[in-house]
Amino acid sequence: MSKGLRLAIVTILVLIALFVDLVALGVIDFGSKPTVEQSTINLTGTSAPTSSTSTTTEGKTKKSSSLRLRYGLDIKGGVHVVLEAFPLETASTATQKQLTPQEVDELIKVLENRVNALGLSEVVIYRDKAVANRIIMEIPLDIKGGNLTPDDIVDLLGKPAVLEFRDPTGEQVLLTGKDLVKAYAGIDQNNSAYYAVYLEFNDEGAKKFAEITSKYLGKPIPIVLDGKIISAPVVQSVITGGKAVITGKFTLDEAKKLAALLQGGALPARVEIAEVRYVGPSIGEDALKAGVRAGILAFILVVIWMTLNYGLWGLISSIGLVVFLIMDLATLVLFQAVLTLPGIGGIILSVGMAVDGSVIIFERLKEELSAGKSWRTALRRAFSRSTPTILDSNASTLISALVLYWFGAPTIRGFAITLAIGTILGVFTSLMVLRSLMEMLPARKKTQQSTTAA
Amino acid sequence: MEIIKVGNWNIVGNRKRFYAISLTVIAIGIIAMIINMATIGAPFNLGVDFTGGVVLEVQFNKTPDFQIIRETFQKAGYGKIEVKAVDSPENTVMLRVKATNGKERDKIINLVKTLPDFKQIVRQEFVGPSVAKTLIWNAFTATIIALVLILIYISIRFEFIYGLVTIAALIHDVLVLLGVFAMTRVAIDSSFVAVVLILVGYSVMDTIVVLDRIRENKHIYRGMQFEQLVNKSILSTFRRSFNTSVTTLLAALALLIVGGRLLLSYGLGLSVGILAGTYSSIFIASPLLVDIRNWQAKRQGNKKGQRKSKK
Numbered sequence: 010m011s012k013g014l015r016l017a018i019v020t021i022l023v024l025i026a027l028f029v030d031l032v033a034l035g036v037i038d039f040g041s042k043p044t045v046e047q048s049t050i051n052l053t054g055t056s057a058p059t060s061s062t063s064t065t066t067e068g069k070t071k072k073s074s075s076l077r078l079r080y081g082l083d084i085k086g087g088v089h090v091v092l093e094a095f096p097l098e099t100a101s102t103a104t105q106k107q108l109t110p111q112e113v114d115e116l117i118k119v120l121e122n123r124v125n126a127l128g129l130s131e132v133v134i135y136r137d138k139a140v141a142n143r144i145i146m147e148i149p150l151d152i153k154g155g156n157l158t159p160d161d162i163v164d165l166l167g168k169p170a171v172l173e174f175r176d177p178t179g180e181q182v183l184l185t186g187k188d189l190v191k192a193y194a195g196i197d198q199n200n201s202a203y204y205a206v207y208l209e210f211n212d213e214g215a216k217k218f219a220e221i222t223s224k225y226l227g228k229p230i231p232i233v234l235d236g237k238i239i240s241a242p243v244v245q246s247v248i249t250g251g252k253a254v255i256t257g258k259f260t261l262d263e264a265k266k267l268a269a270l271l272q273g274g275a276l277p278a279r280v281e282i283a284e285v286r287y288v289g290p291s292i293g294e295d296a297l298k299a300g301v302r303a304g305i306l307a308f309i310l311v312v313i314w315m316t317l318n319y320g321l322w323g324l325i326s327s328i329g330l331v332v333f334l335i336m337d338l339a340t341l342v343l344f345q346a347v348l349t350l351p352g353i354g355g356i357i358l359s360v361g362m363a364v365d366g367s368v369i370i371f372e373r374l375k376e377e378l379s380a381g382k383s384w385r386t387a388l389r390r391a392f393s394r395s396t397p398t399i400l401d402s403n404a405s406t407l408i409s410a411l412v413l414y415w416f417g418a419p420t421i422r423g424f425a426i427t428l429a430i431g432t433i434l435g436v437f438t439s440l441m442v443l444r445s446l447m448e449m450l451p452a453r454k455k456t457q458q459s460t461t462a463a
Numbered sequence: 464m465e466i467i468k469v470g471n472w473n474i475v476g477n478r479k480r481f482y483a484i485s486l487t488v489i490a491i492g493i494i495a496m497i498i499n500m501a502t503i504g505a506p507f508n509l510g511v512d513f514t515g516g517v518v519l520e521v522q523f524n525k526t527p528d529f530q531i532i533r534e535t536f537q538k539a540g541y542g543k544i545e546v547k548a549v550d551s552p553e554n555t556v557m558l559r560v561k562a563t564n565g566k567e568r569d570k571i572i573n574l575v576k577t578l579p580d581f582k583q584i585v586r587q588e589f590v591g592p593s594v595a596k597t598l599i600w601n602a603f604t605a606t607i608i609a610l611v612l613i614l615i616y617i618s619i620r621f622e623f624i625y626g627l628v629t630i631a632a633l634i635h636d637v638l639v640l641l642g643v644f645a646m647t648r649v650a651i652d653s654s655f656v657a658v659v660l661i662l663v664g665y666s667v668m669d670t671i672v673v674l675d676r677i678r679e680n681k682h683i684y685r686g687m688q689f690e691q692l693v694n695k696s697i698l699s700t701f702r703r704s705f706n707t708s709v710t711t712l713l714a715a716l717a718l719l720i721v722g723g724r725l726l727l728s729y730g731l732g733l734s735v736g737i738l739a740g741t742y743s744s745i746f747i748a749s750p751l752l753v754d755i756r757n758w759q760a761k762r763q764g765n766k767k768g769q770r771k772s773k774k
Binding site: 140167283285286287288289291296299302304310311314350351364401406412416418425 | 520551552565568583584585587589590591593594598602604608612613616617654656657661663667668669671703706707709710711712713715716718720721725726730733
C-alpha cells in the first residue's frame with residue numbers, strides 16, 4: 010500500500026468517526042439533512058427564532074436517535090429480571106415437565122400485553138437463547154408508567170392473574186378471564202371517591218354471564234383473582250350486555266394495575282423469578298463517573314509512560330491513541346452497542362493494549378536503526394516485521410473475547426464486546442494510523458537515531 | 464530516556480530464585496485459602512453468581528446499626544448474613560443473604576423494608592439456584608473452549624511443544640490470581656472468569672514471543688549452549704514484554720484505583736493477572752524450557768548408559 014493511499018484511508022475514516030462521535034455526544038445537531046444545510050435554512054428563514062430552535066431540538070431528540078451512545082441498565086438504572094416458566098399444575102398436565110416453545114411464546118405475549126396495558130413501552134421482553142424456559146425482561150428506570158417502582162412491575166408481571174367468577178358457595182367456577190375482551194379502570198359509579206375495573210366479555214362470555222346473573226339473582230357471586238376473593242357483589246339484575254364491574258374501594262393506581270393484569274390475560278404458565286439485577290439511578294451514575302475517571306487516568310498514565318520511554322515517538326503514539334478512542338466510540342455508536350459498566354472496563358483495558366503495537370514497532374525500529382539502516386528503510390522494515398507479531402498477540406486476545414461473548418455469562422458480555430472492538434481497532438491504529446503519523450516525520454540522519462534515548 | 468536498561472542479566476542461571484519467589488506467592492495464597500476455609504467455610508469469597516442468593520445495597524436515613532440489622536435477620540431465621548458498609552451513597556450497607564428462590568427474595572426484601580430508618584434499596588442482585596448453575600456451567604465451558612482454541616492457534620502458528628510450557632505459565636498465573644482473591648476476599652463471580660479468559664489470551668502471547676525468539680536464535684547462534692541461548696532470547700525480548708505489559712498494567716491499575724467498587728474485581732484481577740503473566744513469561748516459562756531440556760538430556764543419557772552397560 011502506498012503512503013498516500015494509507016494516509017487518505019486513515020484521514021477519511023477518522024473524519025467519519027469524528028463526525029459520528031460529535032453527533033452522538035450532541036455537539037452537532039442534525040436532522041434528516043446535514044448540519045450545514047439545516048442551519049442555512051434557519052438563518053435565511055424570517056420566521057421567529059423560537060420556531061427554528063424548536064425544530065432543531067426536535068431534530069436532535071428524534072432524528073439523530075440512531076446515532077447515540079446506548080447505556081446499559083447498570084448505568085442508566087433499571088431492572089434485569091429472568092423468569093423461569095413451568096407448566097401449570099393442573100390434572101391434565103401433571104405429567105408434562107417442560108413447556109413447549111409455543112407455550113413460552115404465548116407466555117411472552119401475555120407479558121407483553123400486560124406491559125402495553127400498563128403503558129410501559131420501554132420494557133423489553135425476550136426469550137433466553139440458551140435456556141428454553143427462561144424469559145428475560147429489561148425494565149429501565151426512566152419509565153413513564155405512573156407511580157410504578159421496578160419492584161411493582163416485576164411483581165405485576167409475575168402474577169398469574171387467573172380471574173374467576175364463582176357460584177355463591179365459592180366452589181364452582183362459572184366464568185373465567187379467558188372470555189374477557191377488555192378491562193379498564195374508571196370511577197366507581199356507586200362511590201366516586203374510589204375507582205373500579207370495568208370488564209367487557211366476548212359473545213360467549215356475555216351469554217354465560219347472562220345465565221349466571223339470572224340463576225343467582227339476589228345472591229352474591231365471588232370474583233376470585235389468583236385464589237383470593239377480591240369482591241363478592243350481590244347480583245341485582247340479569248346482565249345481558251356482557252359488561253361487568255369489579256368494585257373494591259380501589260385507588261386509581263390499584264384499579265389500573267388490576268385492569269392491566271386482566272387485560273393481559275392469565276399467564277399460561279407458572280413463573281418463578283430466577284434472577285434479578287437492579288441498579289438504582291444514583292448508583293449507575295456514580296459507576297459511570299468512576300469508569301470515566303478511570304479511563305482518563307489510564308490514558309494519562311499510558312501517555313506519560315510512552316513519552317518517558319520513547320520521547321517524540323511516544324507522543325506520536327499518544328496521538329494514535331486519541332485516534333483510537335475516537336474510532337472506538339464511533340464504532341460503538343454505529344454498531345448500536347449497549348455500553349455497560351463492564352464494557353467501560355473493556356474500553357479502558359483496550360487503551361492499555363492498543364499501545365502494545367506501538368511498543369513492538371518502536372523496539373523493532375530501534376533495532377533496525379542501530380543496525381545502521383536509513384530512517385526510511387528502518388521504518389518500512391520495522392512495520393513489516395512487526396505486523397505478524399502484532400496480529401498474533403491480538404488474535405489470541407480476540408479469540409478469548411469472542412469465546413467470552415458466546416459462552417460467557419450475560420453480565421460480562423459488554424466487557425467482551427468492547428474488548429473485541431478495541432483489539433481490532435488497536436491493530437488498525439498500530440499498522441495504519443501510527444504508520445501514517447510516523448511517515449510524516451522528516452527523514453533523519455543516522456547519527457540522530459539515539460536522540461530518543463538521550 | 465529509557466526507563467529500563469537491559470543489562471547482561473543472568474535470568475536463566477538464577478531461575479531457582481525466580482521459581483522460589485513464585486512458589487512463595489502461591490504458598491501464601493494457599494495459606495489464605497486454608498484460613499478462609501476455617502473462617503468463612505470456603506477457600507474464596509464466592510459471589511452470588513455462583514452460590515446463588517441476594518445481595519442488597521440498602522440506604523438508610525442515618526447511619527445504620529449493624530447489630531439491629533443482624534438481629535432482625537436472625538429473628539427471621541437468617542443466621543448467616545454478611546453486612547458491610549458501602550462508601551457511596553451515604554448511609555448505605557451491603558447485605559448478602561442466602562435465598563434459594565424468588566419467594567425467599569420477596570421475604571428478605573420485605574424484611575429489609577421493616578428495618579429502622581430504611582430509605583431505599585439502591586442495588587439488588589438476586590441469583591436463583593438454577594441461574595447459578597447455568598453461570599457455573601457457562602464459566603466452565605467458556606474457559607475450556609478458550610484454552611482449546613488458543614492451543615490450536617498456537618499449534619498452527621508455532622509449535623505444539625510451546626503449549627506445554629505456556630500452560631505451565633498459565634497455571635502459575637491462575638494460582639497467583641486465586642491466591643490474591645483469597646487474601647483480599649474480593650468476591651469471585653462471572654467477572655473473575657472474564658478476567659481469567661482475557662488474561663489467558665493476553666499473556667499467552669507474551670510467553671510465545673520469548674519462545675519464538677529462542678527458536679529463531681537457535682538457527683542464528685548454532686552451537687551456543689542452550690541455557691545461554693534462552694537467556695539471550697529472554698533479554699532481547701525483555702523490553703518488548705516489559706513495556707507492553709506496563710502499558711496494559713497502567714490501564715488495569717487505573718481501573719483498580721478509581722474504577723469504583725463495581726469494577727473492583729476487573730481492576731484487581733487484571734492488575735494481578737498482568738503482573739503474574741509478565742513475570743511468568745519472563746522468569747518462569749522459558750527457564751522451565753531449560754529444565755525440561757536438561758531433564759530430557761539426562762534421561763536420554765541414562766538410557767544410553769543403560770544400553771551400554773547391558774552390552
